Amino acid sequence: MELTGYLQFVAALALVLALIGALTWLIKRSGVAGSLMPAATRKGEARRLGVVEVLPLDPRRKLVLVRCDDREHLLLLHQGPAPDLVVAATAAPQAVPDFDEALERAR
Incomplete structure (x- = not known):
């Protein structure tokens, strides 16, 4: 393959990567990405579901x-x-205050 073939390949690859980057930027700017992402990954939203502990039995x-x-x-x-x-299914236990908070309340 000649040098022009390699340059054509690199130029086509750069164009495709630029189009992917532009499309990603456009989706983020338009706000469509917020409705496509799960709630747990959105900025500013607290997670409602979590695994506390796993115990393998066998x-x-x-x-x-x-x-x-x-x-x-x-x-x-x-x-x-x-x-x-x-x-x-039970009510979750209340969070235990850390040592510094307990010490401040005791004073």
């Missing part, structure tokens, strides 16, 4: 503690034909 089963808003759900997840189970 290679096929595990207990997962999931927090959603002010409730915690204990799920028994396993591989196989039987469905997964919600073992318990």
